[in-house]
Amino acid sequence: MGTVSNANAAMSQPKMESPEPRPQSNFLREIIAEDVRTRKFGDAQVQTRFPPEPNGYLHIGHAKAIFLDFGLADEFAGKTNLRFDDTNPEKEEQEYVDSIQKDVRWLGFDWERLCYASDYFGQLYEWALKLIQAGKAYVDDLTADEIRQYRGTPTELGKDSPWRNRSVEENLDLFARMKNGEFPDGSRVLRARIDMASPNFNMRDPVMYRILHATHHRTGDEWCIYPMYDYAHGQSDSIENVTHSMCTLEFADHQPLYRWYIENLGIFPSQQIEFDRLNLTYTLLSKRKLLQLVQEKRVSGWDDPRMPTISGIRRRGFTPEGIRAFCGVIGATRTNGRTDIEMLEHFQRDDLNRRASRAMAVLHPLKVVIDNYPAGQEEMVEVANNPEDPTTGTRQVPFSREIYIEQDDFREVPPPKYYRLSPGKEVRLRNGYFITAQSVVKDEGGNVVEVHCTYDPASRGGNSPDGRKVKSTMHWVSAAHAISAEIRLYDKLFTRANPADLAEGESFLDILNPNSLEILTAAKLEPSLASAKLEDRFQFERVGYFCLDPDCTPGNLVFNRTLALKDTWAKIEKKAGG
Ligand code: ATP
Numbered sequence: 001m002g003t004v005s006n007a008n009a010a011m012s013q014p015k016m017e018s019p020e021p022r023p024q025s026n027f028l029r030e031i032i033a034e035d036v037r038t039r040k041f042g043d044a045q046v047q048t049r050f051p052p053e054p055n056g057y058l059h060i061g062h063a064k065a066i067f068l069d070f071g072l073a074d075e076f077a078g079k080t081n082l083r084f085d086d087t088n089p090e091k092e093e094q095e096y097v098d099s100i101q102k103d104v105r106w107l108g109f110d111w112e113r114l115c116y117a118s119d120y121f122g123q124l125y126e127w128a129l130k131l132i133q134a135g136k137a138y139v140d141d142l143t144a145d146e147i148r149q150y151r152g153t154p155t156e157l158g159k160d161s162p163w164r165n166r167s168v169e170e171n172l173d174l175f176a177r178m179k180n181g182e183f184p185d186g187s188r189v190l191r192a193r194i195d196m197a198s199p200n201f202n203m204r205d206p207v208m209y210r211i212l213h214a215t216h217h218r219t220g221d222e223w224c225i226y227p228m229y230d231y232a233h234g235q236s237d238s239i240e241n242v243t244h245s246m247c248t249l250e251f252a253d254h255q256p257l258y259r260w261y262i263e264n265l266g267i268f269p270s271q272q273i274e275f276d277r278l279n280l281t282y283t284l285l286s287k288r289k290l291l292q293l294v295q296e297k298r299v300s301g302w303d304d305p306r307m308p309t310i311s312g313i314r315r316r317g318f319t320p321e322g323i324r325a326f327c328g329v330i331g332a333t334r335t336n337g338r339t340d341i342e343m344l345e346h347f348q349r350d351d352l353n354r355r356a357s358r359a360m361a362v363l364h365p366l367k368v369v370i371d372n373y374p375a376g377q378e379e380m381v382e383v384a385n386n387p388e389d390p391t392t393g394t395r396q397v398p399f400s401r402e403i404y405i406e407q408d409d410f411r412e413v414p415p416p417k418y419y420r421l422s423p424g425k426e427v428r429l430r431n432g433y434f435i436t437a438q439s440v441v442k443d444e445g446g447n448v449v450e451v452h453c454t455y456d457p458a459s460r461g462g463n464s465p466d467g468r469k470v471k472s473t474m475h476w477v478s479a480a481h482a483i484s485a486e487i488r489l490y491d492k493l494f495t496r497a498n499p500a501d502l503a504e505g506e507s508f509l510d511i512l513n514p515n516s517l518e519i520l521t522a523a524k525l526e527p528s529l530a531s532a533k534l535e536d537r538f539q540f541e542r543v544g545y546f547c548l549d550p551d552c553t554p555g556n557l558v559f560n561r562t563l564a565l566k567d568t569w570a571k572i573e574k575k576a577g578g
């Protein structure tokens, strides 16, 4: 699975100096700049909107759209509304409305106005009457199936509905009675009277209103007819004087209809512009499928740290700064591709490396006893909190005769090129001393359970006065002082680079990674981590980036691994750059 061309192209652009990344790819910016120059919208300022449907939580693809909608408006001193496209009462909920606002703010954006398409139901109804009066809309009694049949196929023209030529009076009467709740769901629709022979399906007399006796999360039972997305979206833009209505490419075929409504109603000419949808490898960005994972309890919820939702990656430990940096570099293009997930992770590591406090934590502990260190003695060693940022200062870490190291850092019989601890081999304990392994203690199964070492008291701080070199530096924690914690390690949620690429009869649920969550319960951490706070970010040295999980209870610490240290994207990039 290769990196898509747009991501490669973007990566080769110079890194931006500005701390706040701007959308880099320029076709959207160029269109807006040109419209501003030619005063296409007269005195109107640049106005954009981010229009989520409140039928799920936001995901990383939405972050891209948010970044473009808010970022580009801001560049042109314009404004952005947050507008809920709430025209499907059956799927929409207040919980989603709340989470969306929280996520947009967390990403670092603030809206000019908070709007709802449902605020415009009255105006949309008035406009529907206007189209009926102009002979441009009619009530159709065909069933949904019949409408589909009459619509034709890409190679076959559509057929006029037998109800297409109803009189204006009859249409007005029927539409009023639809609104008044006189007809059952699905019995009639209002359609725009455009062209059943149009090569564009969307123009073959699209449905404007359907009958739905459903309770809406805001308007309650006031309405029993609801506008279709296409009939509501453009006019909502127009009502808000949106100048540039940016959306993803799948709406390109809808643009003629978007314009048809605006032109035939003679209202503010908002302009739709389409850009590429973000797709990531090993990731599904579809609210419908994410909802299914939640409902079927394949994950712990919308904010499961394995989910590509904003709430999921927030809980996982991702930062808004890292997400914005990523969005800045991917920019926007006019063709859909698939971006390597490693690229998103790269920008997180980049940001975390800068801000995360260092700490020592041993995930798979192996006890080391330093035989020549006095029993009962302990001392504090001074450690930098973040070598990338000297202003973060230092802290004191306790050292004593018994410590833990990672099981992986010891081999009784070292393979070739294994430079870590093994019998007779000397290594450095980070910020501590040089130690040399002398002997091991094994359990009945022959597993090493304890390593006995000697240390060189002259090597305090991690260097020996005689200039002796060691090939390995290892992290450790003092056994007597260590705190315990549960550690959650995450891996990709899907096993396939393109989870949408399914064989016949295969479901996306079949390619869930059974090993995407691993829980470690024996980890030993340096004592300073006992006072970690939810918003803190850590680099456990040599292990990865971590943060506290909200599942923590007093006395029961839970840390999430945000990412391992290894940056595979940097490697991919290096290779591509030759
Ligand atoms: P989904 O397919 O995940 O349900 P959606 O497009 O139905 O997404 P909306 O709530 O309608 O979700 O989306 C709000 C805005 O976010 C729209 O303008 C949409 O184009 C944009 N958007 C949604 N998904 C992506 C994505 N993967 N990349 C970029 N923009 C996206």
Ligand code: MG
Pocket (backbone or CB within 6 Å): 053
């Ligand atoms: Mg949608």
